[in-house]
Amino acid sequence: MDSPTPEAFAGRTTVAAPSQLAVGFARLLRGAGVAVPIASVIGFADALTVLGVETRDHVYWAGRTTLLTRPEDEAMFERAFAVFWERRHAVVEATEAEEQHITLTIDTGEDDDDNTDAGTPPSDDETIDLRFSAAEVLRDKDFAEYTSDELELSQQMMSRLRLVGTPRASRRLIRSKRSTGALDLRRTVQSALRTDGEAIERHNRRQGERLRRLVLLLDVSGSMEPYARALVRFVHAAVAGRQKVEAFAIGTRLTRVTRELSSRDPDRALSEAAQRVHDWSGGTRLGDCLRQFNDEWGVRGMARGAIVVIMSDGWDRGDPLQLAEQMSRLHRVTFSTVWVNPLKVTPGYAPLARGMAAALPYVDHFVEGHSVSAMEQLANVISGNVISGQVVPLQTARGNGKRASA
Amino acid sequence: MTDSFATTVDEVTAALTTHGYLPDAGLATAILLALRLKRPLLLEGEAGVGKTEVAKVLARWTGGELIRLQCYEGIDVSQAVYEWDYSRQLIHLRTAEAAGQRGGMEIDQDRLENELYTERFLTKRALLRAIERREGPPPILLIDEIDRADDEFEAFLLEVLSDFQITVPELGTFSADDPPIVILTSNRTRDVHDALKRRCLYHWVEHPDFEREVAIVRLRVPDVDATLTRQVAAAVEAMRALNLYKPPGVAETIDWTAALGVLGATKLTEALVEATLGTVLKYREDQQRVRGPGGVADLVKQAFERGFAHS
Numbered sequence: 204m205d206s207p208t209p210e211a212f213a214g215r216t217t218v219a220a221p222s223q224l225a226v227g228f229a230r231l232l233r234g235a236g237v238a239v240p241i242a243s244v245i246g247f248a249d250a251l252t253v254l255g256v257e258t259r260d261h262v263y264w265a266g267r268t269t270l271l272t273r274p275e276d277e278a279m280f281e282r283a284f285a286v287f288w289e290r291r292h293a294v295v296e297a298t299e300a301e302e303q304h305i306t307l308t309i310d311t312g313e314d315d316d317d318n319t320d321a322g323t324p325p326s327d328d329e330t331i332d333l334r335f336s337a338a339e340v341l342r343d344k345d346f347a348e349y350t351s352d353e354l355e356l357s358q359q360m361m362s363r364l365r366l367v368g369t370p371r372a373s374r375r376l377i378r379s380k381r382s383t384g385a386l387d388l389r390r391t392v393q394s395a396l397r398t399d400g401e402a403i404e405r406h407n408r409r410q411g412e413r414l415r416r417l418v419l420l421l422d423v424s425g426s427m428e429p430y431a432r433a434l435v436r437f438v439h440a441a442v443a444g445r446q447k448v449e450a451f452a453i454g455t456r457l458t459r460v461t462r463e464l465s466s467r468d469p470d471r472a473l474s475e476a477a478q479r480v481h482d483w484s485g486g487t488r489l490g491d492c493l494r495q496f497n498d499e500w501g502v503r504g505m506a507r508g509a510i511v512v513i514m515s516d517g518w519d520r521g522d523p524l525q526l527a528e529q530m531s532r533l534h535r536v537t538f539s540t541v542w543v544n545p546l547k548v549t550p551g552y553a554p555l556a557r558g559m560a561a562a563l564p565y566v567d568h569f570v571e572g573h574s575v576s577a578m579e580q581l582a583n584v585i586s587g588n589v590i591s592g593q594v595v596p597l598q599t600a601r602g603n604g605k606r607a608s609a
Numbered sequence: 610m611t612d613s614f615a616t617t618v619d620e621v622t623a624a625l626t627t628h629g630y631l632p633d634a635g636l637a638t639a640i641l642l643a644l645r646l647k648r649p650l651l652l653e654g655e656a657g658v659g660k661t662e663v664a665k666v667l668a669r670w671t672g673g674e675l676i677r678l679q680c681y682e683g684i685d686v687s688q689a690v691y692e693w694d695y696s697r698q699l700i701h702l703r704t705a706e707a708a709g710q711r712g713g714m715e716i717d718q719d720r721l722e723n724e725l726y727t728e729r730f731l732t733k734r735a736l737l738r739a740i741e742r743r744e745g746p747p748p749i750l751l752i753d754e755i756d757r758a759d760d761e762f763e764a765f766l767l768e769v770l771s772d773f774q775i776t777v778p779e780l781g782t783f784s785a786d787d788p789p790i791v792i793l794t795s796n797r798t799r800d801v802h803d804a805l806k807r808r809c810l811y812h813w814v815e816h817p818d819f820e821r822e823v824a825i826v827r828l829r830v831p832d833v834d835a836t837l838t839r840q841v842a843a844a845v846e847a848m849r850a851l852n853l854y855k856p857p858g859v860a861e862t863i864d865w866t867a868a869l870g871v872l873g874a875t876k877l878t879e880a881l882v883e884a885t886l887g888t889v890l891k892y893r894e895d896q897q898r899v900r901g902p903g904g905v906a907d908l909v910k911q912a913f914e915r916g917f918a919h920s
Contacts, residue, residue: 238803240803240807242807242808243807246646246648246810249646250642250646253641253642253645253646254618254638254641254642260634260638261618261638264634264635264638264639265638265642267635267811267812268635268638268639268642268650268810268811268812269642269810269811271811272803272806272807272811273800274653274813277813373682373683374681374682374683374684375683375685388695388696388699389693389695391695391699392693392695392698392699392702392725395699395702396702396718396721396722396725399706399718401702401703401706402699402702411683413682497854498854500798502854503796503797503798504756504757504796504798504799505798505799507798528894532854532894
């Protein structure tokens with residue numbers, strides 16, 4: 204590293220200007236994966252000018268305050284700080300090194316080697332013929348039997364799904380055509396001016412509507428793998444296509460992937476998400492992950508009044524009682540809780556997985572999730588107008604866990 | 610002007626302590642930088658770690674007026690910046706009309722309209738009041754729970770916080786000679802937009818360590834027995850290790866100590882903990898966990914050991 208380092212507490216004799224030091228350190232941080240905009244670097248340089256670079260704590264806190272914007276980056280900062288300012292060698296954590304095999308590679312037409320889930324890999328000439336009616340056939344085909352070409356095609360179909368979500372009343376008032384509701388004084392005064400100050404015409408306002416937040420939790424454990432690679436495309440379509448969608452991956456731990464998936468370019472979004480999720484195709488600890496979700500995000504506000512969709516087969520290595528407790532906590536704050544289980548469609552399926560059985564009492568809508576047409580059904584459930592083919596009014600859309608499990 | 614308040618981290622720490630707030634080194638540095646670099650300070654952290662309190666103590670210290678903007682979903686310009694006082698405008702219109710009739714004069718529409726849109730009829734809300742020209746020290750603008758407001762409002766705020774300037778179309782532009790000291794807080798129910806974060810200095814507020822917590826409680830509830838305070842802080846520390854849904858914050862420690870003080874307690878007993886548990890733990894499941902096996906007795910025992918260890 205040829206960046207300048209301060210003398211004082213690093214024990215060197217040359218002192219570079221604060222701005223040089225700031226730039227050098229910022230470069231190191233960026234290299235470590237922390238997003239550091241140029242404005243922050245300027246802020247850091249200013250801060251160093253104010254505080255000086257003589258005291259370790261001052262430099263440390265100046266950096267924390269100006270360069271970091273979220274607590275997740277703290278560990279990385281800590282390490283970069285030690286390397287740059289204290290000339291210590293970086294301790295590489297095991298988690299960083301394990302670039303384990305990630306099945307979420309993007310399927311470009313030529314590589315046919317990772318679609319082992321489909322019994323027979325299709326030959327190249329077949330695929331071209333199939334394209335014509337592929338969309339029709341594909342709609343009902345089980346995700347687990349997809350070839351990589353079909354996976355890509357399904358991506359397009361899913362990105363066309365419109366996830367509307369049920370609206371809720373907003374605190375923001377909007378112009379109303381009817382003469383009921385709160386008086387819109389601003390507009391009333393304006394039109395009174397036109398009639399010599401006589402308020403003849405009255406205008407009213409009514410409550411506007413906002414979309415509910417949609418939170419998607421995708422199980423990426425080994426047992427879900429054949430489905431997860433298709434479902435993650437659904438999640439991407441949802442995150443990239445609409446505001447107020449949050450996405451998490453659950454496996455042995457919880458990973459927030461909203462940012463990674465928000466890129467419009469599906470290939471980029473998926474590979475970024477795959478890099479972020481370290482435990483892809485690992486085990487499942489649904490209870491622990493849900494607890495983490497509830498503690499850090501859900502109950503605090505993200506799940507409040509939201510539609511929460513959990514996509515999982517319900518196979519859980521943890522304690523079912525814990526899962527039940529966390530599901531009940533979640534269910535108490537959400538508007539509706541949807542569980543998508545790709546195995547539900549299997550003939551003779553009964554929710555025998557302990558986790559699934561424990562969670563069901565707290566699920567409002569239990570739906571399939573094995574094919575594109577099942578995802579269309581899910582989109583309908585999320586919009587709040589259709590459940591199992593029948594129209595359900597908004598008020599009763601809640602608290603019908605019993606029916607869902609039937 | 611704000612330079613005169615403090616030039617070193619130690620001065621900030623000393624000044625805040627005098628005014629009833631004990632910051633750690635990180636927070637003191639962040640505050641000093643916010644004052645010196647004139648940048649807004651965004652504070653995130655668990656509920657009850659004293660984020661809002663920072664703004665209050667800054668107001669006490671600098672003597673600037675505390676202007677608080679509590680954010681909520683749907684907050685808009687008319688609630689955050691300004692609103693015309695429509696009722697008074699209407700009355701004014703009626704009066705002008707009546708006077709016009711009596712005098713037998715034609716009403717001059719343009720003049721009337723100009724009269725309506727003057728500062729006289731302007732109701733100033735928090736943001737506008739914060740950047741108005743004024744005598745004395747700059748105000749402290751507290752934008753509380755920014756994560757509750759909508760994205761649109763955040764974008765608007767971004768504009769105000771970069772220029773400290775607000776335009777009222779009918780009237781003109783207000784701008785601050787001496788920008789307010791701005792503290793934003795967020796409970797992190799959602800991510801605040803990056804663009805807004807970039808404008809701000811950022812500090813994650815942690816739970817204080819044991820000794821600092823004791824000192825904070827002593828400062829805020831000075832009448833309560835010192836040993837009891839240590840025991841309460843120790844009990845709270847033990848609770849935080851229990852993996853609760855809502856680990857108690859400093860605010861709860863203060864509340865609990867005050868509650869025990871009201872009850873005239875001088876030391877923590879099992880019966881007292883049982884009776885006052887509701888001031889610290891506000892989830893049924895959390896209370897059950899503490900009352901579980903070993904539970905309260907264990908907690909009191911730990912509190913005793915820790916409480917006496919240093920006193």
